[in-house]
Amino acid sequence: MNKITRYEEKRIARFTGTSQGVKPEAVYPGWTNFVSQRSVRAIAMAMKSSCLWIATTGGVIAWKWKDNQPYQRYSSEHGMAGNEVACLCLDEKERPWVGHSEGGISYFDGQRWQVYFDLQTETVRALTGAGNYPGIWVAGQEMVYYISEPSQPPKPLSATPDISTVDTLALLVDDKQLLIGNPWGLFQASHEQAPEQIAEEIQSCTALAKDRSGRIWIGTPTGLCLLENNQVEFWDDKVSGRVLAIAVSEKRIWVLTSDGLFLIQENICLQVPIEKPVTIRAIAASTSNSYLWVGTDQLLAGVQVIDSNRSSWYLDLLTSAPDDILCNFGRCVISKPNSEQVWVGTVGGLFTYQLTDKKWESFSNNREDIRALALNSTSNTFWILSWPNGMDKRQLDGSRADYNPVPQPLSLPLLLAMGQDGHPYVLTERALWRLTTANTEEIVLSSPSGSLCMLQYDGVWWIGTSQGLYRLINGKWQLVGDQPGPLEAAVYDLTVIENTLYVATANGLWTLKNSHWFQHNIDLPSNSPQVWILAPSIHFNKAIWLACEDGVVCYDPFSCKICKHYTCINSGLASRRVTALVESTDVLWIVTQAGVSCVTLN
Known part of the structure; x- marks a missing residue:
């Protein structure tokens, strides 16, 4: 050999x-x-x-x-x-x-x-x-x-x-x-x-x-x-x-490994130089003995090897589509009611889509992980929490909100939410901060461990964690131990609709109004009580959108009935791993870990 x-x-x-x-x-x-x-x-x-x-x-x-x-x-x-x-x-x-x-x-x-x-x-x-x-x-x-x-x-x-x-x-x-x-x-x-x-x-x-x-x-x-x-x-x-993949043609064996691409013919093994910056993910032999189809992180390429001295790479065999600029792993979404624009934060940057233009636009580099977005509808601005860049602020048209540097809280920011006073609040590893145009103000010098979401309701800050729901009382975070109530169940999301607090937990959907807790038993095929994501519905009056193991559900909390139920089997839902929901202009936007879905509700 x-x-x-x-x-x-x-x-x-x-x-x-x-x-x-x-x-x-x-x-x-x-x-x-x-x-x-x-x-x-x-x-x-x-x-x-x-x-x-x-x-x-x-x-x-x-x-x-x-x-x-x-x-x-x-x-x-x-x-x-x-x-x-x-x-x-x-x-x-x-x-x-x-x-x-x-x-x-x-x-x-x-x-x-x-x-x-x-x-x-x-x-x-x-x-x-x-x-x-x-x-x-x-x-x-x-x-x-x-x-x-x-x-x-x-x-x-x-x-x-x-x-x-x-x-x-x-x-x-x-x-x-x-x-x-x-x-x-x-x-x-x-x-x-x-x-x-x-x-x-x-x-x-x-x-x-x-x-x-x-x-x-x-x-x-x-x-x-x-x-x-x-x-x-x-x-x-x-x-x-x-070895990641093997492809066989009439006389050749192609082998993709973590060290590169190899070609075997007549018991002779040769390593094919890979055209940079191609990252090969899959291979398939073609009808031609000398040609190999190559799947990459930039769609499709090909390599033709004539002999030991002649090889040709063909890159970008297929023209990228407009949607290919997106990062599929979405985290968060915002849109004003009756707006034709939506902003989506992903692990690969910030994107916006206009229904009139039918076009996505990127507003950050692909190394920026957008962890949270918070909208101030009154001023048409929104705040951005990203890693590793921290806090940022933009107008809804994408322009910078002002020319002054955005104040940054001390320690690593974890959660972002808009307060009832119109200012953004940031929970970090060590404290809760209030942000203004010029500075940051420390509200409380502590934060619950395992924090997953936060919201201000009835003048009080609430934080959902993996160990239960906390509220800020007299400068201290206290576990909400009301009975009935969610107790120490993991809390994934919070929202407010008409003075009622909605809480998505590992043991179901809870609501709090006038100091009374109520658990909603939603009849779903899986019988799993977990609810992950919440969003108010405008199209279905007084209803709420839920993301759970069974897909996306529009639920009427007053009649305790399901208005809509979308799954990956009966609809165009991209994934069960839903990370954010927002409804705008009779369109429901569903952000998932496998792309963004939208459905017209008319």
């Missing part, structure tokens, strides 16, 4: 793609998702249709590359069970199936995406086509299943989870056998045979592929192995690093 030989970088060709992204018509009328799809997680090539299916952290892209047609951008409003996709495969009909990291499986029926009726809460770790059989194999968190058709129930591989089916990292069909790779090794099973360990020399398996000669290539945390005739050959001295 030859040792690793690096390519001499003779020629790097750049190519700017001309294919534009388009959104098909939404399956759920009135729903729109704003989500970046530039970060790729898996690629699959449908050979008969020449369609490239690309799974991303914001949905699925379909591109008929031979015709260079506009590529299709699919997300949850098109029928999928959420935006974030973890894995992808094609069945024997070249029908794409995707697994969602927060639970569920979706498949494309040729016209639209559908949600598979079972395993809707199962975290899907890996998928593969079933080879000569119809359907697919699915790896969940603890079990591997076989699904023959979308209308058929999943068939578990074994009666109970065991070491062979837990935390699966890779699946591969070899003739009638299914190979399962996980942190404990390589296992073999079939429809008739329970899983058993094979090739015991392999202590952990991260990737699997079968070449045209029938040999099995096995990725491990330390390199590459070859399984042939029940014998294991280690290639760790040729392919280094943790």
